[in-house]
Amino acid sequence: MTAGLGGRLALVTGAGRGIGAAVVTALVEEGARVVATDLAADGVEALAGRYGDRVTARPLDVTDATAVRTLVDEVEDGLGPLDIAVNIAGILRPSDVVDLTDEDWAATFAVNTTGVFHVSRAAARHMAGRGSGCVVTVASNAAGVPRAGLSAYAASKAAAVMFTKCLGLELAGRGVRCNTVSPGSTLTDMQRALWPDGDETAAARRVIDGDPAAYRTGIPLGRIAEPADIADAVVFLASDRARHITMHDLYVDGGATLRA
Incomplete structure (x- = not known):
């Protein structure tokens, strides 16, 4: 059974490589059109070259609220209503807390948390008005289990998870679903x-x-995990097969956290 995303339009951040590129591939294979965005253009341009008019490549800095709003509005006006928004853009700057710089802490939250807010807010304003759509945020199992040397990353992902759940609660009555996928170690x-x-x-x-x-x-x-394992979970939550699932955090970590 396929996810059946034919005719849907998706926006994916952090799409240039890794999990983001795998999500773009999975969405296209399920019939969706995808606007693939990344801070670096080379990866998303390669996806557009591979999939032709099924993928539109756009550079995007998710920390820039104006740029995000402008891009989402352009997608809505030029490509059609946005059905799916997937937040994958993220950075990791490992450090023990006592050595963690203010700059690394701020940069981590700017991308991993504030970037999710910018993209989700811009997409949700359109989706809520139509009464349909879904937001999927790729977080991390580190959001639920302490990890030495990853305090900024884990805290930023935990904030992104709770933000997405709160958004899902606010939008549930307007037909918009919001969920998170929390991977463990992925290649x-x-x-x-x-x-x-x-x-x-x-x-x-x-x-x-x-x-x-x-x-x-x-x-x-x-x-x-392979990136495709995470992409499969994202595609499921974006599909009508998950139509009664919202505010859920789906761990895809091979059982690593023991759900502790």
């Missing part, structure tokens, strides 16, 4: 940046097995 450039130089296989094994010294559990399913 992306962001994940690899956390691994020390050297043997990638050994680094992945430590993630799967867990690290008691870092108070980190392993992954019960015994594998690290």
Whole structure:
């Protein structure tokens, strides 16, 4: 059974690589048209080259409220009503709290939290007026479980989760659903940046097995997620198969958090 997104129009942020690119691919394969956005243009332009008129590539800085509002309005006017908004743009600047700079803290929240607010607000204003649409925010299982060295990232993602739930509550009566997908360790450039130089296989094994010294559990399913695993969850929540699901936080982490 497919998700049946034929004729739908989606906006995806952070679409240039990793989970974002996988979500664009999955949406297109389910019949949707996608406006793929990223701060760097090369990745989204490559997707547009691959999928032709099914993907429109646009540069976007989600921290710029005016740029976000302008782009969403242009999409509504030029491509048709926006049915789906997916917040994926994010940054990770690992550091122990005592060494964390003001700049890294502010930048993390500017993208991971305020960016979600900018995009969701702009999209919701149009969706609420029509009485339909959905917002999906890609967060992290770190939003629900403390992680050493990731305080800014985890806090920003936790804020994004609660913001999306509050938005879902406000818009439920207007036919707009808002949900989050919270991945665990996923094979992306962001994940690899956390691994020390050297043997990638050994680094992945430590993630799967867990690290008691870092108070980190392993992954019960015994594998690290591929970006497509997260994309499948996003597509499901964006589809009519999830029509009675809102304000939900879907963990896609192989059981790593034990839902603690």
